Amino acid sequence: MSMMSIRNSIAILSAAVLMAGCKAGGDNPGREYAPNMYHSVAYEPLSQITDTDAGRWANSLNNDRGEYYNSNGYNPYKMNMREPAPHTVKRNAYGWLPYHGKNVPKDSVPIVTAGLRSPLDSTAEVVAEGKFLFESYCKHCHGAKGEADGKVSEKVAGVANLRGSSYQNITEGHIFHVITYGAGLMGAHGSQVSPEDRWKIAKYVKALQKQK
Amino acid sequence: MFVVRIGFVHFIPGATWEGQQTKNKFEKMTWARRFVHLRIKGGILNHMMKRLMSCFTNRITSALLFLLIILNAQAQEISTDPAAISAGEALFKADCKTCHRVKEKLIGPALKDVEKRVPSVEWIKNWVRNSAKVIASGDEYANKIYNENAKSQMTAFTGYTDAQIMNVLAYIKAEGAKADVVATAATPAGQGGGGEGVPSGYVNAILVGMVVILIILVVILVLIVNALRRFLDQKQMSEEDREVVNSPISFGSVTSSPGFIFLVVFIVGMIAFKGVIDGLYSIGVQKGYQPKQPIAFSHKIHAGQYEIECKYCHTGVMKGKQANIPSPNICMNCHTQIKSGTITGEGEIAKIYAAVGFDPMTSTYTGVTKPIEWVRIHNLPDLAYFNHSQHVNVGGIACETCHGPIKEMDVVKQYSLLTMGWCIDCHRKTDVNTKGNAYYDKLLELHNSKKPMKVEDIGGLECSKCHY
Numbered sequence: 084m085s086m087m088s089i090r091n092s093i094a095i096l097s098a099a100v101l102m103a104g105c106k107a108g109g110d111n112p113g114r115e116y117a118p119n120m121y122h123s124v125a126y127e128p129l130s131q132i133t134d135t136d137a138g139r140w141a142n143s144l145n146n147d148r149g150e151y152y153n154s155n156g157y158n159p160y161k162m163n164m165r166e167p168a169p170h171t172v173k174r175n176a177y178g179w180l181p182y183h184g185k186n187v188p189k190d191s192v193p194i195v196t197a198g199l200r201s202p203l204d205s206t207a208e209v210v211a212e213g214k215f216l217f218e219s220y221c222k223h224c225h226g227a228k229g230e231a232d233g234k235v236s237e238k239v240a241g242v243a244n245l246r247g248s249s250y251q252n253i254t255e256g257h258i259f260h261v262i263t264y265g266a267g268l269m270g271a272h273g274s275q276v277s278p279e280d281r282w283k284i285a286k287y288v289k290a291l292q293k294q295k
Numbered sequence: 296m297f298v299v300r301i302g303f304v305h306f307i308p309g310a311t312w313e314g315q316q317t318k319n320k321f322e323k324m325t326w327a328r329r330f331v332h333l334r335i336k337g338g339i340l341n342h343m344m345k346r347l348m349s350c351f352t353n354r355i356t357s358a359l360l361f362l363l364i365i366l367n368a369q370a371q372e373i374s375t376d377p378a379a380i381s382a383g384e385a386l387f388k389a390d391c392k393t394c395h396r397v398k399e400k401l402i403g404p405a406l407k408d409v410e411k412r413v414p415s416v417e418w419i420k421n422w423v424r425n426s427a428k429v430i431a432s433g434d435e436y437a438n439k440i441y442n443e444n445a446k447s448q449m450t451a452f453t454g455y456t457d458a459q460i461m462n463v464l465a466y467i468k469a470e471g472a473k474a475d476v477v478a479t480a481a482t483p484a485g486q487g488g489g490g491e492g493v494p495s496g497y498v499n500a501i502l503v504g505m506v507v508i509l510i511i512l513v514v515i516l517v518l519i520v521n522a523l524r525r526f527l528d529q530k531q532m533s534e535e536d537r538e539v540v541n542s543p544i545s546f547g548s549v550t551s552s553p554g555f556i557f558l559v560v561f562i563v564g565m566i567a568f569k570g571v572i573d574g575l576y577s578i579g580v581q582k583g584y585q586p587k588q589p590i591a592f593s594h595k596i597h598a599g600q601y602e603i604e605c606k607y608c609h610t611g612v613m614k615g616k617q618a619n620i621p622s623p624n625i626c627m628n629c630h631t632q633i634k635s636g637t638i639t640g641e642g643e644i645a646k647i648y649a650a651v652g653f654d655p656m657t658s659t660y661t662g663v664t665k666p667i668e669w670v671r672i673h674n675l676p677d678l679a680y681f682n683h684s685q686h687v688n689v690g691g692i693a694c695e696t697c698h699g700p701i702k703e704m705d706v707v708k709q710y711s712l713l714t715m716g717w718c719i720d721c722h723r724k725t726d727v728n729t730k731g732n733a734y735y736d737k738l739l740e741l742h743n744s745k746k747p748m749k750v751e752d753i754g755g756l757e758c759s760k761c762h763y
Contacts, residue, residue: 098571106577107584107709112674116579120676129617130671160666219606231392234602239632240394240401247390249450268402270628275610 119143122151128164177202179278184260189267192260199256201282205290213287216280220272229291241268245288258285373410374465383466386459390452397470402447404440407471410464420460425451579676585708586670590646591639599702600637605694613688616681620669623651631658638705672709679715680761691728722755 107113115121118141122132131154138151154161167173172181179202187195203209218227226232229245236242243250243266262281263273276284374380387395394402413419414436422429422437426449429437441448527540549555597603606612611619626647634655635641648654652661675681686692695701699710711717726747729735735748742748754760 098567100570101574105574107581109584110586112584112586113581114578117676117678120678121674123677125677129620130674131668133668162666164666219604223601223603223607230388232388234600235629236392238601239629243393244389247393248452248454249390265628268632270631271624272628274622274624275607277614 119150123153126155126163127153131161131163133161175277175279177279182259182263182278185264187260187264192266193253193257196254196256196260199254199259201255201259201285203279203282203286205286209283209286210290213283213285213290216276216284217287217291220276220280221284224269228294229288239268243267243269246292251292255282255285255289258288373416373468374461375469376465379462379465380469381466382459383462383464384470386463387466390450391463394449397467403444403449406467409467416461416464419464420455420457422449423452423455423460425453427451580712580714581672581674582709582712584672585706586672588670588706589667591643591706593638593705594701594707595703595705596637605701612683612694614684616683618683623647623667627651627653672707673713675713678762680763689728689732690725692725718761719756722750725750727753 105114118138122138123130124144132151133154135148135152137149139149141150142148143150153163155163158165174180182199184192184195217225217229221229222233223235224231224233224239224242225245226236231242231244231247233242259278259281261269262276262284263271263278265271273281391406395404395406397405397407399405409419410416413422414434418429418434418436426437426441430441524540532540597608598605605618608621608625609618610621610625611617630644630647631653634644636644645655646667650665650667652663652665653659654661686697687694697711698707701707701710727735727738727750729739729748738753739748742752749755
């Protein structure tokens with residue numbers, strides 16, 4: 084009787100040890116309940132699997148690849164994600180065409196951008212949105228008030244003090260240009276910040292400069 | 296300034312200066328013309344002194360000149376007045392900090408001891424107001440530092456007054472001196488900090504000590520039992536008592552007792568049962584998944600220490616379904632400059648350079664790129680739909696609500712369950728972020744209740760909202 088109980092408990096114990104392997108942790112993602120659902124059939128740009136044998140045991144498509152394989156073999160490095168086709172332009176909801184000022188020499192920026200006008204009105208709403216965007220994209224270097232006292236400015240050089248005397252007279256177009264293509268040691272932020280958001284940030288920076 | 300220059304001529308014979316060329320012409324002029332000429336040349340003091348020196352070469356003049364030099368130097372003395380230093384600090388932080396630090400080189404040189412390096416304080420003033428002009432004038436020192444600093448032109452601060460420049464210099468001098476004090480003061484503080492935590496050696500010593508004490512206790516108890524048995528043996532006892540006293544206590548007699556077996560089986564059985572249930576519940580739940588990534592990127596340093604907003608890199612979070620893994624061109628916004636990491640040194644950042652094709656030695660792009668294969672952590676099965684922008688942009692949910700203390704994670708792990716129960720639970724508890732959103736006006740009107748409108752009230756529990 085007691086030997087039976089011991090045997091039963093050993094059986095349950097080994098089951099528990101086996102089950103413990105289902106738990107995720109470290110490099111182990113854990114046991115998947117329905118692997119065919121976790122591993123998309125469609126191209127997944129953020130979870131690309133290039134190993135053709137991955138998940139062969141769960142194959143439901145009757146092809147010669149593993150179920151988890153998720154790559155586009157026609158692309159370099161079998162990438163699912165691609166850059167936009169060359170010579171195409173991205174247009175936003177307003178139908179704005181992209182701004183092109185890429186190869187403007189550094190000292191010509193004020194001249195080139197002099198005629199560049201913001202398509203947005205200076206409403207409180209736009210400035211408030213600009214503030215939010217400024218705090219998302221600019222604050223860690225330029226500081227909450229634009230005084231170049233963000234945490235990152237301790238580490239990187241060339242962070243402009245937007246409240247400084249030499250920046251007081253820059254136009255919104257100039258700010259828009261600098262966000263898009265960078266200036267001095269600042270990198271180009273055109274890929275991160277949409278044109279509309281850039282104009283909103285420019286509005287906020289001008290508002291910030293007027294603050295006492 | 297002029298006096299200093301004359302001093303130069305005076306003490307180093309044979310040095311040439313521009314005034315010499317006009318000497319002969321100058322001798323022939325009338326006094327009035329000479330005066331006008333000198334005004335035009337702008338070197339009136341130079342010429343006056345030259346004349347003086349050619350006329351009076353006695354010691355008294357030299358002594359007077361020397362006195363003048365000292366007086367002039369005193370006028371250019373850098374202030375140690377706290378008011379001047381704090382005014383200078385404000386100016387330095389406003390305009391200089393972009394390119395200069397006091398103790399380290401950034402774009403421009405480190406400014407510590409600048410007043411000792413440059414030809415004169417007057418030179419600094421000219422340089423600050425218009426460095427291009429100083430360089431163009433052929434000034435030797437100006438051209439030297441211009442070339443040393445990769446020919447990057449300093450912004451002209453034309454509006455700076457003498458007093459402002461002197462204040463900035465006062466700040467630089469004070470700060471330069473202060474930095475050394477801080478460095479020396481930091482050393483003993485660092486040494487003192489070592490004794491605060493309990494070293495692991497002590498813990499081990501305490502454990503060993505306790506084990507020794509326990510062994511001694513067992514030995515003492517065995518000795519007592521033996522002594523008692525001997526004492527009882529000497530007494531008159533019945534047979535039954537004698538059997539009890541002399542019965543050997545064996546290990547087998549304890550383990551074979553039904554009570555013991557039941558206890559062991561029960562405890563083992565319960566632990567194992569819990570293990571099985573936990574294991575079954577963890578199927579399909581990837582909470583705790585913390586894979587090693589191809590680049591040892593630390594959120595703790597970037598988002599925590601340097602306070603970079605999540606949205607700066609995860610640009611899709613306000614706009615689309617995915618928050619997105621940033622493209623390495625975003626890394627390069629800072630890492631064109633920062634070539635060595637806080638924890639990992641140069642090795643990990645070199646992997647970004649390899650991906651974007653950047654040569655850190657020449658700071659140029661080679662054009663050869665290679666994608667970084669990050670390991671996805673959070674992965675919902677295809678049967679469920681989730682959209683970041685709906686939650687972060689519309690709902691105003693903070694990233695940490697679902698992703699946990701990401702600002703303290705060196706290696707990111709999945710913090711939340713991401714199960715349906717977990718979603719539903721939050722949809723039941725969370726108020727809809729209706730503030731300033733006209734979309735919800737009508738729904739609020741229809742809700743018409745004193746209780747706040749929860750996500751479940753507007754269909755947050757409907758199957759087809761997420762499963763379709």
